[in-house]
Amino acid sequence: MASPQASTQSMHQVLCFALAGEAYGIPILKVREIQAEAVITRIPKAPPYMPGVINLRGAIVPILELRQRFSLGSAPEDTRPVIVIVEVQGRTIGIRVDAVSDVLDLDPAAIKPPPELGAQTQLGREFIAGLASQPGAPGAADQGDGAMLILLDLDRLLSDGELLSLDSATA
Amino acid sequence: MSDPMEQFRNAFFEEATELADGMEATLLALDIGAVETEDLHTIFRAAHSIKGNAGTFGFPAIAAFTHQLESVMDPVRQGIRPMTSELREQLLQGVDLIRSHLHHARQGEPLPSRDQQAQDLLVERIRGQETAPALPPPAAPLPPAPSPSAATGFTVRFEAPREAFRRGVNLERIFRDLGRLGTLQAWPDASRLPGLDGLDPEDCHLAWDLRLETSASRAEVEEVFEFVAEGDNLQITPLTPAGQVPPLGEILEAEAGVSPADVREALARQKPLGELLVEAGKVKPEAVSRALDQQQKKRSQTDAATLRVSTEKIDRLVNLVGELVITQAMLAQAAQQAVHSTGEERMASALLQLDRQTRELQERVMGIRMVPVEMVFSRFPRMVHELGKQLGKDLDLTLEGQATELDKTFIEMLVDPMTHLVRNAVDHGIETREERARTGKPATGTIALRAYSRGGHIHIEVKDDGRGLDPERILRKAVERGLLPAGARPGDEELYLLIFEPGFSTAEQVSDVSGRGVGMDVVRQNIRALGGRIEVDSRPGQGSTFRLVLPLTLAILDGLTVRVAEETFVFPLASVLESFQCRPEDIRTVKGDREVINLRGEFIPVIRLQRLLDLHAGPDQESGGRPLLVLVEAEGRRAAMSVDELLGQQQVVIKSLETHYRRVEGISGATILGDGRVALILDVPGILRLEAGAALAQA
Numbered sequence: 001m002a003s004p005q006a007s008t009q010s011m012h013q014v015l016c017f018a019l020a021g022e023a024y025g026i027p028i029l030k031v032r033e034i035q036a037e038a039v040i041t042r043i044p045k046a047p048p049y050m051p052g053v054i055n056l057r058g059a060i061v062p063i064l065e066l067r068q069r070f071s072l073g074s075a076p077e078d079t080r081p082v083i084v085i086v087e088v089q090g091r092t093i094g095i096r097v098d099a100v101s102d103v104l105d106l107d108p109a110a111i112k113p114p115p116e117l118g119a120q121t122q123l124g125r126e127f128i129a130g131l132a133s134q135p136g137a138p139g140a141a142d143q144g145d146g147a148m149l150i151l152l153d154l155d156r157l158l159s160d161g162e163l164l165s166l167d168s169a170t171a
Numbered sequence: 172m173s174d175p176m177e178q179f180r181n182a183f184f185e186e187a188t189e190l191a192d193g194m195e196a197t198l199l200a201l202d203i204g205a206v207e208t209e210d211l212h213t214i215f216r217a218a219h220s221i222k223g224n225a226g227t228f229g230f231p232a233i234a235a236f237t238h239q240l241e242s243v244m245d246p247v248r249q250g251i252r253p254m255t256s257e258l259r260e261q262l263l264q265g266v267d268l269i270r271s272h273l274h275h276a277r278q279g280e281p282l283p284s285r286d287q288q289a290q291d292l293l294v295e296r297i298r299g300q301e302t303a304p305a306l307p308p309p310a311a312p313l314p315p316a317p318s319p320s321a322a323t324g325f326t327v328r329f330e331a332p333r334e335a336f337r338r339g340v341n342l343e344r345i346f347r348d349l350g351r352l353g354t355l356q357a358w359p360d361a362s363r364l365p366g367l368d369g370l371d372p373e374d375c376h377l378a379w380d381l382r383l384e385t386s387a388s389r390a391e392v393e394e395v396f397e398f399v400a401e402g403d404n405l406q407i408t409p410l411t412p413a414g415q416v417p418p419l420g421e422i423l424e425a426e427a428g429v430s431p432a433d434v435r436e437a438l439a440r441q442k443p444l445g446e447l448l449v450e451a452g453k454v455k456p457e458a459v460s461r462a463l464d465q466q467q468k469k470r471s472q473t474d475a476a477t478l479r480v481s482t483e484k485i486d487r488l489v490n491l492v493g494e495l496v497i498t499q500a501m502l503a504q505a506a507q508q509a510v511h512s513t514g515e516e517r518m519a520s521a522l523l524q525l526d527r528q529t530r531e532l533q534e535r536v537m538g539i540r541m542v543p544v545e546m547v548f549s550r551f552p553r554m555v556h557e558l559g560k561q562l563g564k565d566l567d568l569t570l571e572g573q574a575t576e577l578d579k580t581f582i583e584m585l586v587d588p589m590t591h592l593v594r595n596a597v598d599h600g601i602e603t604r605e606e607r608a609r610t611g612k613p614a615t616g617t618i619a620l621r622a623y624s625r626g627g628h629i630h631i632e633v634k635d636d637g638r639g640l641d642p643e644r645i646l647r648k649a650v651e652r653g654l655l656p657a658g659a660r661p662g663d664e665e666l667y668l669l670i671f672e673p674g675f676s677t678a679e680q681v682s683d684v685s686g687r688g689v690g691m692d693v694v695r696q697n698i699r700a701l702g703g704r705i706e707v708d709s710r711p712g713q714g715s716t717f718r719l720v721l722p723l724t725l726a727i728l729d730g731l732t733v734r735v736a737e738e739t740f741v742f743p744l745a746s747v748l749e750s751f752q753c754r755p756e757d758i759r760t761v762k763g764d765r766e767v768i769n770l771r772g773e774f775i776p777v778i779r780l781q782r783l784l785d786l787h788a789g790p791d792q793e794s795g796g797r798p799l800l801v802l803v804e805a806e807g808r809r810a811a812m813s814v815d816e817l818l819g820q821q822q823v824v825i826k827s828l829e830t831h832y833r834r835v836e837g838i839s840g841a842t843i844l845g846d847g848r849v850a851l852i853l854d855v856p857g858i859l860r861l862e863a864g865a866a867l868a869q870a
Contacts (some may be wrong), residue, residue: 038847039847039849040226040736041739041841041848041849041851042737042738042787043785043828043832043835043838043851044784044785044786044835044837044838045784045785045835045836046835047580052849053828053832053841053849055843055847055849057494058490058493058494058497058826058843059826059830059831060826060827060828060830060831060841060843060849061831061832062831062832090830091831092831093831099837117789152223154320
């Protein structure tokens with residue numbers, strides 16, 4: 001805690017969620033709210049990772065299936081997915097995850113750049129903003145390999161190649 | 172930009188623009204043969220106000236120029252010089268220059284030199300006229316009118332102020348002064364005298380009806396009453412100008428000495444038109460009161476005070492109300508079950524009331540977005556006037572139904588298509604003077620713009636009494652351009668619609684105004700984008716009517732909800748012709764996998780929505796194996812779409828998918844159902860294109 005500015009401090013407040021046994025984090029400032037499971041209306045011919053839209057108090061909001069996006073297979077029967085509503089570049093998008101666990105204050109010094117993961121990883125390196133060790137967080141990452149948190153770069157995640165092509169279809 | 176001066180200036184620009192618009196409208200409405208003095212005053216006042224404000228807010232160039240316009244109008248409004256069509260053109264040009272001034276001043280730039288030159292030229296011409304007196308020299312008043320009923324002058328109703336005596340006003344002087352202005356007739360009116368017991372001898376209860384034949388101006392007459400006119404106790408009405416037939420009462424006053432009070436009383440005893448018609452059994456009283464309501468509504472529309480509100484605010488309100496309606500529906504649904512089990516009556520009736528109120532609220536809020544179609548129509552008098560001059564055609568433009576209301580978005584998007592249609596009507600529709608004379612038509616061609624609402628749609632017509640469309644020529648051209656196979660001969664109506672195809676133009680001469688083959692297809696595109704369609708009626712030699720049929724608003728849609736597989740979709744009701752069940756064997760395959768159904772002798776392609784949209788199979792009981800089809804029509808093509816269940820017909824609030832997502836082929840938007848789920852609205856033309864694309868891909 002080398003006297004960080006208030007904004008830097010808040011930038012490192014993250015919402016942690018679980019996905020296929022791994023712990024992920026996104027900047028809390030991008031998160032608008034957390035929704036329990038809503039009925040998804042399928043969009044014809046949509047990619048599997050963006051299967052449809054939900055009604056968020058009158059707004060039509062698309063859902064990103066993070067498991068599909070990262071090719072992690074479908075969730076086991078007993079999970080009750082949650083939708084994290086985020087706001088990125090003026091758009092509201094719901095991210096479907098297995099469970100939300102915690103809000104953490106991260107020491108910026110504890111955030112490490114992502115290592116080279118090689119081309120074989122499904123989760124491209126470009127979506128990872130960094131890795132952090134969790135300061136004794138309960139709940140998440142109880143699957144063994146320690147208290148590691150994967151910090152996602154939402155802007156990149158939601159505007160990478162394929163989603164960008166969706167954008168250009170609008171134009 | 173919170174500089175207070177800035178705000179005032181903006182207000183000045185807006186007001187001046189409105190004044191210039193008003194000036195233009197009045198100029199165009201002038202009947203040069205019989206000019207209304209009031210109109211001349213209006214034009215003068217507009218110029219005068221712009222001049223005054225421009226001076227105040229530091230735009231001396233605008234003030235100086237409008238001063239020129241004002242001074243040329245002054246003798247005209249006083250009847251010293253006549254209003255001529257030449258002067259009208261000059262003033263119209265003046266209006267354009269005022270607009271240009273305003274535009275550039277707003278940007279903080281000087282007037283471009285081209286406009287400056289035009290202005291100098293105009294001022295010079297106006298000045299030249301000013302010095303050359305056009306009417307009998309202003310020194311000599313008009314010669315006395317030959318017959319009293321054709322005299323110029325005024326009728327005056329003057330009610331003396333109650334405290335006139337106490338104030339020591341010399342009423343007699345007024346009559347003497349009036350007598351000096353011309354021939355005065357006076358009828359005292361003692362009807363305002365109270366009974367003896369209520370009479371205060373120091374109060375003045377007198378009134379007079381006066382008839383003054385004079386060449387003096389209204390202002391001169393008003394001046395006589397300067398010290399006694401207060402509130403509405405003085406009414407000055409010009410006598411019917413020479414050349415027009417005066418009302419009977421006016422002649423009787425002049426010739427037979429009947430007092431205006433008697434005439435008024437007799438007129439008051441006349442029954443209103445509606446009452447007379449009802450008594451004669453020609454019309455039902457309800458119809459009359461409805462008509463009166465409508466009239467009242469139209470009147471109040473025109474003089475209602477207005478308030479400028481940003482569209483964004485209204486849109487937010489519209490959205491919010493849309494959500495409220497949905498929440499209300501959800502609440503009603505949830506409560507219905509509760510009511511069933513507990514039998515709670517009060518809740519049910521409260522919910523019913525809530526339903527009514529939300530609906531009314533929605534209607535009202537939607538109403539805010541509605542603006543009179545006049546906002547589009549108002550630009551055409553000038554345009555038609557200019558086009559007529561340019562093309563040497565005498566034109567008359569009639570407007571009807573300007574008060575019909577349309578969604579604001581439509582108004583903006585209608586301008587271009589309407590402009591194209593009107594130009595076409597003037598250029599191609601209306602014949603040349605010689606041709607009209609040859610065919611025995613009146614020399615003046617008529618363009619009529621008409622707006623009305625019918626069956627949940629707004630219709631806007633552009634009608635001309637010109638030569639009409641020539642189906643044979645269109646047919647030839649269509650075959651030539653490959654739009655129709657040789658030998659085909661569709662019905663006239665279908666042929667007319669071909670003129671909206673890209674690159675289609677039958678004009679023999681490409682003129683400056685229209686006829687380049689662009690435009691008509693743009694018209695159709697724009698109208699389609701608004702969810703509307705175009706109809707064409709035409710009779711050779713008698714003229715054509717182009718009718719734009721538009722939905723009432725962009726935000727709400729009458730829909731047919733259906734189930735396909737597990738999903739609910741909404742068909743816009745406007746594109747649904749019918750829905751029906753058929754036997755599986757009624758659907759035949761053509762070329763292997765394309766399906767058609769024979770419907771009353773017509774082969775119609777069948778579209779399997781589930782397959783086309785790649786939907787997961789749902790509960791697959793196609794109503795006992797009998798396919799359910801919805802017959803739709805879009806862009807002149809028909810198709811039968813197979814669905815699994817018809818759920819009902821309802822109004823839905825259209826939500827954009829693009830706000831947070833993107834455009835989806837075959838889907839025009841989304842809506843939220845009563846249970847809170849999202850349903851997609853099908854884009855019927857898009858689906859037809861999708862199907863055509865799929866068929867192409869397979870071929």
